[in-house]
Amino acid sequence: MSYEQFAYLYDELMQDAPYEEWVKFVKAKLQKYQVDGKNLLDLACGTGELSVRFAKEGFSVTGVDLSADMLAVAQAKAQEEGLSIPFFEQDMANLEGHGEFDIIGIFCDSLNYLKSDDDVIHTFSSAYEHLKDEGLFLFDVHSVYKISQGFINQTFALADDDVSYIWNSFAGEETNSVEHELSFFVFDEQTGKYDRFDEVHFQRTYPVGQYSDWLENAGFEILEINADFEDSEPKHQSERIFFIARKKPSF
Incomplete structure (x- = not known):
């Protein structure tokens, strides 16, 4: 989908979003699962707010989004910070030509904008194909609740x-x-x-079990399923569900 005018208002409206919590979350999981590389693919990167923050933390970041307007804002933001971040207009369910990464993330419930089961399944497959063996795939979604x-x-x-x-x-x-x-x-x-x-x-969105089945079918090992930026299992009234999965090598 295209965010049109919303792209130019997004950052102002989302200025209270807990972006630093996402950065801390990713860094903690990389340390916990001993991922040394910092080559990160930020899918559905939007206006690049997290892409820029990760780049400033020393990650080598590539951003992908379907909205040209969002990417225009992201590119301007990166340039203003003196950062060289490649941004690509592409559907995350049909990634092409980006090589392999140590980490792939879909943050800020962006996965919930996919409209069909097949879109989610294809996105998981695309992420698998663009991860190095043992690489981490992290994303968060709105809960059914x-x-x-x-x-x-x-x-x-x-x-x-x-x-x-x-x-x-x-x-x-x-x-x-x-x-x-x-x-x-x-x-x-x-x-x-x-x-x-x-x-x-x-x-x-979908129940936790459905996401889990699709991840495992795509070839991932599920390492953790947490909620609301806490290292605890989701409860009935949890609002944001976090998945941490690792690519199992294909032999």
């Missing part, structure tokens, strides 16, 4: 001087899916008026 209780039939709003929004969430047609209807109001200093932008975003 978060989709059903935290989003569906909920309204969120922000009233700020520069950017305001109304965000309504409704049940999607697919099981455990949600559609987010967003209306943004962005102040234009030249006209002194607010411009309105409307977008619809789709997210879908």
Whole structure:
């Protein structure tokens, strides 16, 4: 999907996101599982906020995203930081030509934007093909509880001087899916008026067991399944589920 105008508002709206927690999470797992390499593929990298943070931590980062607008923001951000990060416009379910990495990550529940079972399955296969043997695959997703209780039939709003929004969430047609209807109001200093932008975003998740089956079928060994940035197993009301998997060598 294309984020269109949302790409240019994303960082402002997500400034309170716990990006440092994702960085700490990855570094801790690399140390725990003794992964020496720091060649990282950031799938669905969006505006590159995590790509830049990982690069500043000494990782050799490649970013991939389906949105040209998001990538334009990411490239500008990397250049502003004096970082050379290659960014590619590509579907994470159909990766091509990137070689092999020590780590592949899909962060910030980006996997939930895939619309079908096949998209998730193909993404796991693509990740497997682009990992070195014993490489780590890490991703987080919304839990079924978060989709059903935290989003569906909920309204969120922000009233700020520069950017305001109304965000309504409704049940999607697919099981455990949600559609987010967003209306943004962005102040234009030249006209002194607010411009309105409307977008619809789709997210879908699956039970933990389904993700696990797909990972194992793709050739991964599941090392851990945690929740909410804690080293503890998911509970019924956990909102964000973390998977840490290792590529088993193919002989």
